[in-house]
Amino acid sequence: MNYLILIIVALVSFAIGRKTAKTFSPKSADELDDIRAEAHEALSERTENRKEKILEMMNIEAVHQKELKSCDVIDHKTGITCSDVEKLLDVSSQTAVKYLNELEKEEKIEQIGTSGRGVYYVLK
Secondary structure (H helix, E strand, O other): OHHHHHHHHHHHHHHHHHHHHHHOOOOOHHHHHHHHHHHHHHHHHHHHHHHHHHHHHHHHHHHHHHHHHHOOOOOOOOOEOHHHHHHHHOOOHHHHHHHHHHHHHOOOEEEEOOOHHHOEEEEO
16 A cells, blocks of 8 residues: 555656646756846845945944044054954855955955954055
């Protein structure tokens, strides 16, 4: 009895699979190129939005540092770190480093330090 039910379920699943497979037609090369272009554009837009968010955070941090300096309060933290970007954007450390490196190449920020925990970034 159990084998009979198993065979019936397998046949029904096979029939449904065959029927739904016919409804999905393969995309032409032009359609695939359009889909790729849209995806690339969306990814580029998201990257630019995230980099703007980093710069915005750095501007706020710079204003905060100026206010502290005017009040004669010394704050050891200057600039932002990779960890700050990870938390701000909820991304991996590799993605945060990528964004920071892109901003550095665009000469919008400057890296202070060479490697490790001592590295932070400031506005140019």
